[in-house]
Amino acid sequence: MRRTTQWLLASAVMLSDPMAAMADDAPEAPADKVVGSVTATNDYLFRGLSQTNRKPAFQPGIEYDDASGWYVGTWGSNISWLSDASTPEARISSSLEIDIYSGYRGNLSPDWAYDVGLYTYYYPGTYPSDFTRPYTTEAYASLTWKGIALKYSYALTNLFGFPDSKNSGYVDLSYNDEFSPGWTLNSHVGHQDVSNTPGFSYTDWRVGVTRAWANGYSIGLGYYDTNAKRSAYTNADGHFVGRATEILTLSKSF
Structure with missing residues (x-):
């Protein structure tokens, strides 16, 4: 689901650093641009839950940023x-996630920034006729002060295949601190509320470090865990997808 932490951080850094040039003693407006990234990871986690059953993932992304603050990606x-x-009686063939999003971001002051938008998660494939489709659209809003960010995502549709789960919400509090040039400490805690589905709401958290280079490459190592119920989030293979785990990522932004 979902832009990874590294993609979010890379996007935030690039988009909060507009280029300016002096002409006739007046600043020039920041130019439109296209940014993107490719990431390889040993396990794709979204909100603390494995999406690839403990197997690697490859994740490309691209975004157009208008000088006004509007973006789409x-x-x-x-x-x-x-x-x-x-199951043999109910086969699902989906093995790909495609996300489309758009929003508007800007600065309220040198230390304060905001971001609002819509995000849609789409999973092409074939599903049983009585299966609740996992396609999900969320509205989101975030407020950032220096390295602290608070974000809320609100489900306008059913949430990732849970029946009657419209109006679910996810709150995300994160802190990122560049404690040395190129080195960033990443920390996060979040809570997923699943409406009308008792036992599936949970809290997740993360702590990690990212090393970034000027050529756009970065490597990240993080420790992730949740308090999700094993009975709710164990797949057909018997793997608990909300277990504590270490995640290694390699990214290239452009």
Whole structure:
């Protein structure tokens, strides 16, 4: 689901650093631009839950940023969580996630920034006739002060295949600190509320470090965990997808 932490950080850095030039003693408006990234990871986690059943993922993304602050982008990844839920009687073939999003971001002051928009998660494939489609659209809003960011995502549709789960929400509090040039400490805690589905709401958290270079490459190592119920988030293979795990990522932004 979903832009990874590294893609979010890379996008935030590039988009909060507008280019300016002096002409006749007046600043020039920041130019439109296209940014993107490719990421390889040993396990694709979204909100603390494995989407690839402990297997690697490859994740490209690209975004157009207008000088006004408006942006639109797409992001993708291989997944297995839907096919992992298949049974002989109810086969699911989806193995790809494609996300499309658009929003507006800007600065309120040198230290304060905001971001609002819509994000859609799409999973092409075939599903049983009585299966609730996992396609999800969320509205989101975030407020950032220096390295602290608070974001809320609100489901305008059913949430990732849960029946009658419209109006679910996810709150995300994160702190990122560049403690040395090129080195960033990443920390996060979030809570997923799943409406009308008792036992599936949970909290997730993360701590990690990212090393970035001027050529656009970065490598990240993080420790992730949740308090999700094992009975709710164990797949057909018997793997608990909300377990504590270490994640290694290699990214290239452009």
